[in-house]
Amino acid sequence: MKNKIELLSPAGNMESLKAAVSAGCDAVYLGLQNYSARAFAGNFSHEEFIEAISYCHIRGVKIYVTMNTMLYETEIEKSKKEIDFIYENDADGVLIQDLGLFHYVRTCYPDLDVHCSTQMHIHNLAGVRFMKEQGAKRAVLARETPIEIVKQACQTGLPIEVFVYGAICISYSGQCLMSSAIKNRSANRGMCAQCCRLKYDLNGKRNAKHEYLLSPKDLNVIDEIPALIEAGVSSLKIEGRMKRPEYVWLVTKTFREAIDTYYEGRPYHTDSKRNDELMLMFNRGFSKGHLFHADTAERMSQFRPNHQGIEIGKVVQYQRGRVQVHLTAPLHQHDGLRIINEPSDTGLTAVKIYDQKENLVNHAEAGETVWLDCHDQPIPKAGQKLHKTSDAVLLKSIDEKIALTKHTVPITMKYTAEKDEPFRLQIMDNDGHCIRISSEQTVQEAKKAPLSSAKIEVSLRKVGELPYLITSIQGRTDAIFLPVSAVNEVRRRGLEELSEKRATVHERMGRQEYHLNLVKPEAPAERDLIYDSFGVENTEQKDIYTLGYGTHQIAPTVNSCYDQWLDHENSILSSVCDLAGKHAACFAGMTMNIANSYAMAYIYSLGGIDGIIVSSEMDENNIQMSIDAFAERYGFLPYLYQLVFGRRTLMYIKDGFTEETAAFISDLQKQKYEILRNGETMEILEPEAVRKQNQGCYGTYSIIHSADEYKKLKEDSL
Numbered sequence: 059m060k061n062k063i064e065l066l067s068p069a070g071n072m073e074s075l076k077a078a079v080s081a082g083c084d085a086v087y088l089g090l091q092n093y094s095a096r097a098f099a100g101n102f103s104h105e106e107f108i109e110a111i112s113y114c115h116i117r118g119v120k121i122y123v124t125m126n127t128m129l130y131e132t133e134i135e136k137s138k139k140e141i142d143f144i145y146e147n148d149a150d151g152v153l154i155q156d157l158g159l160f161h162y163v164r165t166c167y168p169d170l171d172v173h174c175s176t177q178m179h180i181h182n183l184a185g186v187r188f189m190k191e192q193g194a195k196r197a198v199l200a201r202e203t204p205i206e207i208v209k210q211a212c213q214t215g216l217p218i219e220v221f222v223y224g225a226i227c228i229s230y231s232g233q234c235l236m237s238s239a240i241k242n243r244s245a246n247r248g249m250c251a252q253c254c255r256l257k258y259d260l261n262g263k264r265n266a267k268h269e270y271l272l273s274p275k276d277l278n279v280i281d282e283i284p285a286l287i288e289a290g291v292s293s294l295k296i297e298g299r300m301k302r303p304e305y306v307w308l309v310t311k312t313f314r315e316a317i318d319t320y321y322e323g324r325p326y327h328t329d330s331k332r333n334d335e336l337m338l339m340f341n342r343g344f345s346k347g348h349l350f351h352a353d354t355a356e357r358m359s360q361f362r363p364n365h366q367g368i369e370i371g372k373v374v375q376y377q378r379g380r381v382q383v384h385l386t387a388p389l390h391q392h393d394g395l396r397i398i399n400e401p402s403d404t405g406l407t408a409v410k411i412y413d414q415k416e417n418l419v420n421h422a423e424a425g426e427t428v429w430l431d432c433h434d435q436p437i438p439k440a441g442q443k444l445h446k447t448s449d450a451v452l453l454k455s456i457d458e459k460i461a462l463t464k465h466t467v468p469i470t471m472k473y474t475a476e477k478d479e480p481f482r483l484q485i486m487d488n489d490g491h492c493i494r495i496s497s498e499q500t501v502q503e504a505k506k507a508p509l510s511s512a513k514i515e516v517s518l519r520k521v522g523e524l525p526y527l528i529t530s531i532q533g534r535t536d537a538i539f540l541p542v543s544a545v546n547e548v549r550r551r552g553l554e555e556l557s558e559k560r561a562t563v564h565e566r567m568g569r570q571e572y573h574l575n576l577v578k579p580e581a582p583a584e585r586d587l588i589y590d591s592f593g594v595e596n597t598e599q600k601d602i603y604t605l606g607y608g609t610h611q612i613a614p615t616v617n618s619c620y621d622q623w624l625d626h627e628n629s630i631l632s633s634v635c636d637l638a639g640k641h642a643a644c645f646a647g648m649t650m651n652i653a654n655s656y657a658m659a660y661i662y663s664l665g666g667i668d669g670i671i672v673s674s675e676m677d678e679n680n681i682q683m684s685i686d687a688f689a690e691r692y693g694f695l696p697y698l699y700q701l702v703f704g705r706r707t708l709m710y711i712k713d714g715f716t717e718e719t720a721a722f723i724s725d726l727q728k729q730k731y732e733i734l735r736n737g738e739t740m741e742i743l744e745p746e747a748v749r750k751q752n753q754g755c756y757g758t759y760s761i762i763h764s765a766d767e768y769k770k771l772k773e774d775s776l
Contacts, residue, residue: 062317062321063286063287063291063292063293063294063317064084064085064120064292064293064294065082065083065084065085065293065294065296065310065313065314065317066083066084066085066086066087066122066219066293066294066295066296067081067083067085067086067087067296067298067306067309067310068086068087068088068224068296068297068298068299068301068306069086069087069088069110069299069306070088070089070100070101070298070299070300070301071100071101071102071303072102072106072109072110073303074100074299074301074302074303074306075088075110075113075114076113076303076460077303077304077306077307077310077460078306078307078310079113079114079117079119079465080307080459080460080463080464080465081306081307081308081310081311081314081460081463082310082311082314082465083119083310083314084119084120085119085120085121085122085150085293086110086114086119086120086121086122087121087122087123087124087153087295087299088101088102088107088110088121088122088123088124088299089101089102089123089124089125089299090102090103090104090107090123090125090140090144091103092133092136092137092140093124093125093126093127093129093133093137093140093248104143107123107143107144107147108147111147111148111149111561112557112561115148115560115561115562115563116467116525116557116560116561117465117467117525118465118467118489118560119465120150120151121149121150122149122150122151122152122153122173123144123149123151123152123153124152124153124175125137125140125141125144125152125153125154125159126153126154126155126175126176126177126178127155127156127177127246127247127248128155128156128244128246128247128651128653128673128675129156129158129159129653129654129657130653130654130676130680130683130684131653131654131655131680131683131684131687132680132683133654134158134159134654134655134656134687137159138162141159141162141163141166141167141170142569144170145167145170145566145569146566148561148562148563148564148566149170150171150563150564151170151171151172151173151195151196152170152171152172152173153173153174153175153198154172154173154174154175154178155175155177155178155232155246155651156651156653156654156656156657157178157634157650157652157657157660157661158652158654158655158656158657158658158659158660159656159657160172160174160192160194160660161192161574161656161657161659161660161663162572162656164192164193165570165572165573165574166569166570166571166572167569167570168193168567168570169564169566169567171195171196172193172194172195173194173195173196173197173198173219174189174194174196174197174198174634175198175231175232176198176199176200176201176221176231176232177231177232177246178197178198178232178633178634179200179230179231179232179233179633179634179635179649180197180198180199180200180633180634180635181199181200181202181203181207181230181633181635182203182207182635183207183210183211183214184624184635184636184638184639185197185633185634185635185638186199186211186214186216186218187214187216187638188634188635188637188638189216189634190214190215190216194216195216195217196216196217196218196219196292196293197211197216197217197218197219198219198220198221198295199211199218199219199220200230200231201220201221201226201227201231201277201347201348201349202230202347202348202712203220203348203349204348204349204350204351205282205285205286205289205349205350205351208220208286208289208291208349209289209290212289212290212291212292213290217292217293218290218291218292218293219291219292219293219294219295220286220291220293220294220295220349221277221295221296221297221349222277222278222279222280222283222286222294222295222296222313223276223277223278223279223280223296223297223298223309223313224276224277224296224297224298224301224309225276225277225297225298225342226274226276226277226297226347227254227274228254228272228273228274228709228711228715229254229708229709229710229711230710230711230712232246232633232651233633233649233707233709233710234246234250234708234709234710235674235675235706235707235708235709235744236253236254236708236709236742237249237250237251237252237253238675239706239708239744240253240725241253244675246651246673246675247675253272254272254273254274254363254709255270255272255273255363255364256270256272256363256725256726257269257270257725257726258270258271258272258723258724258725258731259723259724259725260716260718260720260723261718261719261720261721261722261723262722262724266400267360267361268360268361268716269360269361270359270360270361270362270363271360271715271716271723272709272711272715272723273342273358273359273360273362273363274342274345274347274357274358274359274715275341275342275343275344275345275356275357275358275359276340276341276342276343276344276345276359277297277344277345277346277347277349278336278344278345278346279346279347279349279350280312280313280316280328281327281328282346282349282350283313283316283317283320283326284320285350287317287320294313294317296309296310296313298340301339301340303457303460304339304452304453304456304457304460305339305340307456307459307460308335308336308339308456309336309339312328312332312336316328334368335449335452337366337367337368338367338368338446338447338448338449338452340365341365341366341367342359342362342363342364342365342366343359343366345357348712348713354713354714354715354716354717355717358715358716362398362403365447366396366445366447367394367396367445367446367447367448368387368445368446369386369387369443369444369445370385370386370387370388370389370444370445370446371383371384371385371386371387371389371443371444372384372386372441372442372443372444373397373438373439373440373441373442373443373444374427374440375440376432376437376438376439376440379431379432379433380412380429380430380431380432381397381406381429381430381432381438382427382428382429382430383427383428383429383430383444384426384427385422385423385424385425385426385427385428385444386424386425387424387446388421388422388423388424389408389411389421389422389428389446390408390420390421390449390450390451391408391409391410391411391420391421391450392407392408392409392450393407393408393446393448393449393450394407394408394446394447394448395407395408395430395444395445395446395447396444396445396447397432397438397442397443397444397445398442398443398445399436399438399439399442400436401436402436404432404434404435404436404437404438405434406430406431406432406433406434408430409431410430410431411428411429411430412428412429412430413426413428413429414426414427414428416429464525465525466525466526466527467487467488467525467526467527467560468487468488468526468527468529469485469486469487469526469527469528469529469556470485470486470528470529470530470531470532471483471484471485471486471518471528471530471531471532471533472484472486472531472532472533473514473518473531473532473533474533474534474535475501475509475514475533475534475535475536475538475540476501476534476535476536476538477501477502477503477536477538478500478501478502479500479501480496480497480498480499480500480501481496481497481499481501481540481544481545481548482494482495482496482497483495483496483518483548483549483552485552485553485556487556487560489560491556491559491560493552493555493556493559495548495551495552495555496548497540497544497545497547497548498544498547499540499541499544501538501539501540502538502539502540503536503537503538503539504537504538504539505539507539508535508536508537508538508539509535509538509539509540509542509545510535511533511534511535513542514533514535514545515531515533517542517545517546517549518531518545518549519531520546520549521553524553524557526553526556574659574660574663576659576662576663576692578692578693578694579662579668579697580668581697581756582643582645582668582669582697582756582757584757585756585757585758586757586758586759586760586775587630587645587669587671587699587757587758587759587760588759588760588761588762588771589630589704589759589760589761589762590762591734591761591762591763624636624638624639625639625640625641625642626639626640626641626642626644626666627641627642627643627644628642628643628644629644629645630644630645630646630647630671631644631645631646631647631650631667632647632649632650633647633649633650634650637664640666641664641665641666641667642666643666643668644666644667644668645667645668645669645670645671645699646661646667646669646670646671647671648671648672648673648674648701648706648759649707651673652670652671652672652673653672653673653675653676653680653684654684654687655684655685655687655688655691655696658670658684658688658696658698659688659691659692659696662696668697669697669698669699669756669757670696670697670698670699671698671699671700671701671759672684672698672699672700672755674701674706674748678753678754681698681700681754681755682754684696684698685698685754685755695756696756697756697757698754698755698756698757699755699756699757699758699759700750700752700754700755700757700758700759701748701750701758701759701760701761702748702749702750702751702752702758702759702760702774703747703748703749703750703758703760703761703767703770703771703774704747704748704759704760704761704762704763704767704771705732705743705744705745705746705747705748705761705763705767706743706744706748706761707734707741707742707743708731708742708743708744709741709742710739710740710741711739711740711741711742712738712739712740713738713740714740715740720733720740721733723742729745730745731743731744731745732763734763743763747761747767747770749774
């Protein structure tokens with residue numbers, strides 16, 4: 059069924075890739091060693107990638123490569139070489155965040171599909187329509203996009219991909235600076251330190267049951283697959299490139315079953331056993347997310363930010379390095395366990411299980427009371443909950459299934475075995491490949507025991523480890539003689555040639571020359587830009603204008619209501635969604651993550667954009683290298699603006715993270731993060747204002763959130 063929805067699974071390494079294929083995925087997404095938004099996944103070397111392409115394509119599975127990070131000028135040449143490698147080795151598509159790389163690929167490799175990564179922050183119809191016009195072949199929508207907008211996006215004609223399972227970010231992807239600001243690890247460059255999973259106080263107070271204020275539950279919309287298919291979604295994406303192969307297999311298998319059941323016209327619901335298995339693999343609790351309008355309480359997991367497994371009992375007592383527990387579910391030797399404790403949980407593994415008579419056992423059933431070695435701190439207390447976080451029997455069972463289950467490709471065979479002719483074999487698959495192979499030996503008339511059709515068929519069916527399922531064999535033979543080894547050789551060569559043809563899916567037209575002709579724009583009149591959320595112009599402190607600043611309104615970072623081409627004038631644009639329509643006297647905003655000369659040139663080519671506020675994550679060296687490369691290529695200097703003052707928004711959170719009135723949060727280091735409301739979006743500001751000198755850009759950019767900041771800005775400018 060050509061229009062059947064695609065099931066897209068994660069592959070952090072070769073083991074996970076094979077697990078995904080074994081479980082029945084239609085495609086996998088993976089990263090190479092550089093420029094992937096999961097820099098700490100195993101990822102693939104060039105040699106492994108070549109192996110992965112062959113492995114998947116032979117089995118009819120597609121491979122998409124993630125190059126979805128913001129790129130600095132120093133990385134452009136190497137990223138271009140990576141794209142060339144991906145292209146030449148027959149990848150089915152590449153996921154991209156950086157607008158410069160996007161334009162380069164669309165220009166130089168027009169027959170390589172480009173998917174807009176969720177890091178590109180496409181969250182409304184204007185963004186979908188714009189990227190379709192720019193040549194994108196698919197958009198991965200922001201995970202905050204509701205099903206109503208998803209449905210409308212599917213009607214634009216651009217294939218839409220949505221996340222359906224796994225960890226989600228509390229902030230819009232591509233718009234989070236928390237990790238960069240606090241840990242100096244850029245989420246936009248694949249190195250997120252997961253600051254959303256840390257403890258925070260709300261308004262100066264701590265709630266022991268809600269310490270992890272910014273930690274969301276994992277997404278799980280398995281029961282909503284019919285709605286997504288009927289909405290017109292092209293691909294269902296499972297998160298998990300950092301997860302183990304067993305996780306990938308189980309989640310993929312579950313979604314495979316649900317999708318196939320839908321197309322068979324039957325309802326599908328996971329039973330309690332499968333739900334427990336999914337929770338044992340990894341869960342922070344599940345929700346349907348913004349996709350299906352889960353409220354704040356449903357979306358957040360503020361009690362614990364890590365894998366919770368399932369509850370299987372309670373602590374009875376603790377004595378001298380051992381804990382006694384009463385079980386409400388089975389326990390097996392080598393299961394991973396956690397006791398919910400304070401100030402942190404107590405971790406242990408069931409290496410040794412002692413029954414009530416002090417006998418060592420390898421398992422215990424629900425209702426039994428057993429002793430376990432427990433040397434971790436803090437010491438467990440009676441009544442505390444015991445959670446199982448990994449199940450040794452389940453993991454072993456899945457490993458066996460991965461090893462034994464083949465993702466098979468149906469083929470048919472036809473042969474002829476006639477006297478004085480070579481033995482001829484024809485092999486066909488359902489994708490239009492037809493292989494014809496002949497033996498080097500000729501068939502002879504049988505003098506004693508003829509080679510029967512039954513023996514020929516037995517020989518032809520020996521596919522070994524190859525992923526082929528022979529659905530029929532047709533042939534005719536007389537009373538002939540031919541060594542079985544000759545039949546085996548023909549079969550081997552035929553299947554080998556079929557695999558070679560299946561491994562190469564695309565006929566490439568080759569790399570085209572990069573071209574982008576730019577006309578030098580007029581220099582912007584404003585050399586200093588201010589984003590003023592405070593409203594200084596409405597106060598008595600109007601002397602801000604004597605500093606020579608121009609004030610500009612910033613377009614909202616989140617506005618899912620954009621459903622048509624919008625024109626912008628005298629505005630700061632915040633995402634690709636704002637690039638649709640006509641522009642006049644506009645500036646590309648800091649949240650567009652523009653960090654190299656190719657991205658700068660692409661923005662200028664759109665027209666009506668006078669200047670670019672570069673990413674605040676760039677240092678002076680990166681900025682200067684981008685300016686120099688741009689000038690060398692186009693013959694003029696770009697009009698760049700650099701953040702010199704202000705508290706950046708570290709997170710943009712749709713519908714917030716708490717139902718309480720939130721003025722600020724504070725971390726364990728007592729740093730305070732002010733919270734602003736901007737329509738449906740909650741913004742978390744960094745504690746202290748950035749204060750930098752502009753050493754190379756055409757102009758400056760400043761952010762004001764208070765009268766006090768206005769005074770500091772004025773002082774800095776004098």
